[in-house]
Amino acid sequence: MKSLKPRVSLHQAECFRLLQERFHFFDDTAARCDKLLKGEYGETRVDEVLSCFFDGFDGIYISDLRLNIDFQQVQVDSLIVLDDCVLVFEVKNLSFDLHAADGLFYMMSGEPFTALNDQLARLKKLLRAYVAQFDPYIDVIVYPFFINDSQCIHGMLLRGDVLATSNFALVLAKYRRRFNWRSTVPLVNHLMKRSVPNDFDKKMDIDYSKVTKGTYCSVCYNKVERISQRKFRCLKCNTDISTAAVISNGVKEISRIWPDKPITTKLVTDWLGESIDKRTIQRVLSKNYLLTKGNYEGWHYK
Structure with a gap:
């Protein structure tokens, strides 16, 4: 599998990682940056897992892709472009259990996990519509990928549409194949022409004189x-x-x-x-x- 776009750490997360023992961060900044690091760790681990799993097979792997589609921005953690479909992965590194049912996620209290449900619905709608402009016969499959081994997703099927470290190999095995990966380049170009810089990556202003x-x-x-x-x-x-x-x-x-x-x-x-x-x-x-x-x-x- 070819890797097209490497993952780059956000400036805020990188500063926090490098300076956590050298500089005093306010509690709200530390909490926000800690969340960023946790998310980046999960995304990087998925990169490693998928790269290893698809090693020796064809496809183009793209990470951390932000697209502007019909004046709406959508952020894609990872995706794989194959000869007849696009696999999209929404990575979650969460520490609390969830329940999955009928394509939706719920907190263990029974309350809908609205933020995730809306995020997945938006990903599916925008990406499927945009890929259909290139070729309506290319399928777009969106997989939520829960990477934290200690998290439990109740109701998750072994061969269903929800991924975790325990079942991703069973679900994705059907996509491991050999083909002329160059045939996917026009679709990749179609996706990349809507790529925009990550405006969430705000530069963290650190006073050099206050760093140990x-x-x-x-x-x-x-x-x-x-x-x-x-x-x-x-x-x-x-x-x-x-x-x-x-x-x-x-x-x-x-x-x-x-x-x-x-x-x-x-x-x-x-x-x-x-x-x-x-x-x-x-x-x-x-x-x-x-x-x-x-x-x-x-x-x-x-």
């Missing part, structure tokens, strides 16, 4: 300790990290949180809490990045 400086793990984001001239150790992950990797991770963190901030030796030295000497940082930057001169920023690395 130092060396932190790129996996668990906790502080790492220096154990030798060339090595650091993350006690939480129980892994060693080279000094060069710590410097490179620092550059990536700065570039992601403050994309407009020019990367200089002085900035990276400050960001790492001056735990690594300036000459070492300059050597690593010179080896891995291009030194350039901007119009206003002076000399910096790219």
Whole structure:
């Protein structure tokens, strides 16, 4: 299966992930960002599950696709374009149980889960109508995919139209086949021409001066300790990290949180809490990045 559009983390979620041990977030911001991270984790896991399941078979996989159809925006977590149909996946990483009946979802109290029901109905209506403009014989199947293993969807059928980690292989097995995937390109182009930027991805404004400086793990984001001239150790992950990797991770963190901030030796030295000497940082930057001169920023690395 070919992957066309990789998933990109939202700036707010990425900032929260990188700064959760360095910066104080207000409770409402932390709760919102934690929800974003939880959703991104579920979507990324579905990417991995579907890529592995369809490995060796044909189709085009597209993730995080936002479409403007008839002046309405619709967000698609993941979809697979096959030779005769489009599989659409609405990913949910929820921690509470639900009941499924007659194509609708209900809370365990019996109250309709209106937000999800309306979301799925809107996805089906807009995507089916738009794909029908290209070819009315191409079917569009929308699957809600509940990725949290600890969640229970009561009433879910093993071979029904609701996916979970326990049954997705049984439901999707009929779609694993070989064909000339290039035949799907015109439909993919039809979809992509309605693609619009994610206007939900608002830049998070973080005051650099209020962020704790130092060396932190790129996996668990906790502080790492220096154990030798060339090595650091993350006690939480129980892994060693080279000094060069710590410097490179620092550059990536700065570039992601403050994309407009020019990367200089002085900035990276400050960001790492001056735990690594300036000459070492300059050597690593010179080896891995291009030194350039901007119009206003002076000399910096790219």
